[in-house]
Amino acid sequence: MLDSSAQGITTGRESQTGAPGRGRFLIELLMALVITRLPFINVPFKWLESYFHELSHGLVTLLTGGAVSHIQLFPNGAGLCFSQGGWPVVIGFSGYFGAALWGYLIFILATWPKGIRMSFALLGSAVIVTTLLWGRDLLTISILACLAVLFLLPLKLSRSRFLASGLRVMALMIMLNALASPTVLLGLGGKGDAAMLATQTWIPAWIWVMAWLAISSVMIFLCWRRVDSAAQSAAV
Numbered sequence: 001m002l003d004s005s006a007q008g009i010t011t012g013r014e015s016q017t018g019a020p021g022r023g024r025f026l027i028e029l030l031m032a033l034v035i036t037r038l039p040f041i042n043v044p045f046k047w048l049e050s051y052f053h054e055l056s057h058g059l060v061t062l063l064t065g066g067a068v069s070h071i072q073l074f075p076n077g078a079g080l081c082f083s084q085g086g087w088p089v090v091i092g093f094s095g096y097f098g099a100a101l102w103g104y105l106i107f108i109l110a111t112w113p114k115g116i117r118m119s120f121a122l123l124g125s126a127v128i129v130t131t132l133l134w135g136r137d138l139l140t141i142s143i144l145a146c147l148a149v150l151f152l153l154p155l156k157l158s159r160s161r162f163l164a165s166g167l168r169v170m171a172l173m174i175m176l177n178a179l180a181s182p183t184v185l186l187g188l189g190g191k192g193d194a195a196m197l198a199t200q201t202w203i204p205a206w207i208w209v210m211a212w213l214a215i216s217s218v219m220i221f222l223c224w225r226r227v228d229s230a231a232q233s234a235a236v
Contacts, residue, residue: 018111018164019230025223028165032172036180044150046077047143048170049099049177055130056098057081060091070136073143077181092197096182096212103174104219110167111226117155119167124151172223179216182209 020028036042054071058081061068066086073079083091109119127148135141150170154163185192186209194205 018113018116019227020111020165020168022227022231024165025168025227028169029172029220032169032176035169036173036176043075043077044146045170045173046177047073047147048150049103049174049181050074050077050079051127051130051144051147052102052174053095053099053178053181054079054081055126056094056102057091058083058130058134060094060098061086064090066091068134071130071134071140072137073140075139075143077177089197089200092193092200093208095193096178097215099178099181100175100212100216100219103171103178104222106174107168107171107223108226110164110171111230113164116163116167120151120155120163124148127151172220175216175220175223179213179220182212182216185209 036045050073054073058068058071061081061083064086067084069082069084071079071081081095106119106123110116112119127144131141131144131148135144154166157163182194185194186206192205194208197203197208198205
């Protein structure tokens with residue numbers, strides 16, 4: 001009877017916090033890892049990380065006094081942000097850092113049960129606004145339209161539990177892609193954000209790559225801490 005009662009208390013408190021249990025989090029993390037490795041199926045989620053990468057470049061450009069012309073996304077998950085002015089070092093660093101941070105923030109949103117539908121609606125609306133402001137070519141607009149659907153279509157689901165789980169998996173995929181993407185820069189030989197930062201600061205490109213890997217790893221760890229703290233609070 002004591003164990004059963006404790007389990008009931010734990011379940012109730014997890015529902016209030018909105019954070020998944022430790023086991024569910026590990027399952028969602030595994031699902032995210034598997035999906036990011038599946039050919040074709042992983043493509044929209046590569047676009048998702050690329051979108052937040054370029055969006056971060058754009059927002060930081062504006063925040064540092066620059067101007068953004070447009071962004072361009074490609075089917076292979078690559079992207080470009082065309083801008084003028086601003087602080088090049090901060091702008092260059094913000095792409096991979098921003099993608100990992102967006103993933104973490106989306107995960108936090110997914111632990112807010114009463115606002116889960118609003119979270120999907122806000123993210124979908126953000127993609128639409130980005131399309132209107134910075135989408136110029138048909139390919140980029142098509143990719144952004146797919147991402148908007150990716151956020152808005154789940155609103156058709158009636159159960160917020162599935163919505164929250166789906167949003168958490170998407171957030172984890174963004175962070176995992178942000179963790180994997182910078183490693184590609186090591187083989188580009190003078191191209192990419194790391195090379196640009198190396199030119200601007202004289203700090204070797206591989207150090208910037210390691211910094212981005214560390215940041216993405218920390219964001220995933222913070223997600224685990226959020227889950228673990230909620231589980232410990234529910235067990236008291």
